[in-house]
Amino acid sequence: MSEPDAPLLEVSNLSVTFRTDAGPVRAVTELSMVVHAGETLAIVGESGSGKSVTALAIMRLHPKSATITGSITFEGGELLTLSDREMRHVRGNGIAMIFQDPMTALNPVFTIGDQIVEMIRAHRQTPKAMAWKQAAELLELVGVPEPARRAKQYPHEFSGGMRQRAMIAMAIANSPRVIIADEPTTALDVTIQAQVMEVIAAAQRETGAAVILITHDLGLVAGAGDRVQVMYGSRLFETGGLDDVFYRSANPYTKALLSSIPTLGSRAADRLTPIPGNPPSLLRPLPGCPFEPRCSWAIDICGEAMPDLRVVADGHSSRCHRADEVSVSGVDPHSATTASVPIAAGMPAHVAMPVSPVPEVLG
Amino acid sequence: MTTTEPILQLDHLVKQFPIKAGVLRRTVGQVHAVSDVSLDLFGEETLGVVGESGCGKTTLGRTLLRLIEPTSGTITFQGRDITHIGKAEMRAVRRDLQIVFQDPYASLNPRMSVREIVGEPLRIQGVDKGETRERVAEMLQAVGLLPEHGNRYPHEFSGGQRQRIGIARAITVHPKVLILDEPVSALDVSIQAQVLNLLEDLQERFELSMIFIAHDLSVVRHISDRVAVMYLGRVVELASRDTLYDAPAHPYTHSLLSAVPVPDPRAERTRQRIVLQGDVPSPASPPPGCHFHTRCPLATERCRTEVPLLVPIDGDTLHQVACHYPLQAGETLLERVSQVAVTR
């Protein structure tokens, strides 16, 4: 039905507005993005950027009081106009979701097995016994030891990492084409985080699904994504391949973010360059660019007119009036991408990153 | 920068929490939150304490302040044993030993104005209202807020600003030692850097010694002079910052560093990761011998039975490890694992 290059999921001009006591709040503004089969798209942003709201909008999990405009097409069909019944057919089946906190996302009064079986039987006519068998197989796939026995246990008997694996098992039960992972590892310890990211990668290999990874952790993105989208103040600020965005960013926010986070390579001698000011108010949005009050590149027009998303290179776009200048300014010497990574992290030797002002030409 | 006598000394500190069950609430077990921890903090240095959940770092922070009473061991502050002193004496000590908490939304009383919140420690110490007002204004400015903000209430501020208020409250009495319990973990990434820089400035300006408790290794690297790594209630490695990150000796430290993702796609693509298997054991039933042996790729029978002590490595007292088979400088865990596999 769809051509091989056609996007699997396409979002066009999505806007999500909530009604609050203090007035309407637009959490996502005119967002457009595409996801192709099998790829991993990372959506990065801080709190209030709109990244989680976007994910929930794709799954249509927002309350009816939220106003959603624009279009979301999945495998050629429009999602926003589907009835509740039709949408239920898509959730857990075509598009599945992994949530941040496995403790609250799993029902404490049912066993893990029950919940996976429920996920399977909600969409297929599988007989119970077979569904239980499948559930055990899924748990084995995600690395839960003694899967048949543990399927009969309750969520509170699982550790945090195990619960997250169980959620991943639930998500892939029906071989979805898209898996949305909303901050899947934020609540976990770093060594467990590494495990869970591997499980997600394995799940992706097994099902061939596309993964939308929503996170605030740029390190996670660097290790897991193919393409990355940066959101700020309800808007898309930059999108492109990993190398484009990390090494050749055309957006001051992305660059400022990379310069401000401490990494394993940071030394106390290098002062972090923080981003001054506070995140923008979604209640009283400014007329111009939402990042303008904190931006070291800002000029007069930035406070007056919203910049468009402009193409900087093939597959790389940035929302900034000065995108072209920013993209050739090279890598900031303080930025995360210039730090040397310590030996213990697995690098065979110190790898020095180029710090030249000349824009790099990479293969 | 460091003087010879430590300003704060912990000796064999232990904290256990009883587990009660049954109708009669009998004690059926113990949670070994902190097991035999001995650490020194020197003047004007920052000691980072890092570890994952269940390692006891938060309990350690509260215990050394005696917000939680230790089960056993001693706490020596400025040469004086404060482990068992009475409440009134402790109050005087608290002028020099303060704490900043993690959650900016729970650490400020929603009913009190910012001025009242920041000024309270001074009032408790008996400082009069006039001087309190002045000091509060001074502190608010020191943390990057305006004196007018004193009239306002916590709910009007963002997370980063609230954390600044919490910091102002802690330093308003001009303490000598500041315990920071995950002070930036609950903040947005772009705000973390602001607060970290602020802490560094304040340390210099007020000559503070800090214990920085965190789970984020990158943050700890940035701000610490020395670092202690904890696992399940014990300190497994203690070293100067550069040594710990460039030449760690404990297999857990190696795994921890390896698990931290680096925001550098090229590095992420090329480096080899060590992914530990299994879960962190529960502090209610820690494994015998070396607590880490259940997940350690180098574990032997000896590790299962004999508890490794925290001892200096290669005669360097500044670098201590609790491991029977510590790695050498420059050696990676992967190299040692393959070595071991060959010999077995």
Added chain:
Amino acid sequence: MTDLAKPPATPADSARSARNSASDAREGLADAPQSYAQLTWSRLRHHRLAIFGAIGLVIIVVLFIFGPWLNKYGFDERNVRDRRQGPSREHPFGTDPIGRDLYVRILTGGRYSIRIAAIVAITSTLIGTIAGAMAGFFGKWVDAVVSQLINLVLIVPALIILLIFSRKFGANPLGIAMVLSALLWTRIARVVRGVVMQFKEQEFVQAARAAGASNMRIVFRHILPNVVGAVVVEVTLLVGTAIVLESTLSFLGLGVQPPTPTLGNLVYQEKGEINNDPIRVLIPGMFVVGIVLFVNFLGDGLRDALDPKTKVEKE
């Protein structure tokens, strides 16, 4: 090299940085400082149901206080000639079997009912708050004792206790109020205990302890102000319960004895007339229902207003 990523400074930059610090100051801050109490009040003012309840209550109370003066009859004035009359201009609600004016009696009865409810509210709150705070704060055996006491009071059916004690103490309004307080303090105590236990573990309390605050200071300065909210809500609901309980007692023939009127014993008195002249029963009954409804609306509104809602922008 370090200015690599930054464009050269322009006059626009300094103007903007001045704007920045001003906007920083303005950033998280509303137009004027608003304490938690002020915030609650403004939320309450916009809560339609609460306003409705409050207005209703005010009207009723005003009626009770000033109503009887509009009519020249005393509540115990008997005009045997006029007995058992229906509503007329002289007697707006009619008269009772021994000729007393019902309008005056009902409104006076309302006064006594409200008075009883108020005394119950104050006494229960005092006892309940102290007991609950001690149980919540000190825990262990103090908590065990108070909790068991509460359980004891709760286990025995309220009505039985009331029956027994009202025979002994309760023929007058004060006595009834005391008996009801002895029963209802447990509700306040439970709420206070829960809130105190919750706040005791909050980080800002730990911070006060870390600053050397004494227990007294912690309880009065940090915990109790946060308890006020929950208590206020519970008290408004308690008032409703007290009135209903008092009316029930009177309806059973116990409670305040005539000639002193209360809404409850008026219903009791007139219950025989329910087939002929239902209005004599309905009017005091409606007042009871009205008070309880309005008080509940107000209580709901308070509960909603006190609940700190998260604003969307804080996510």
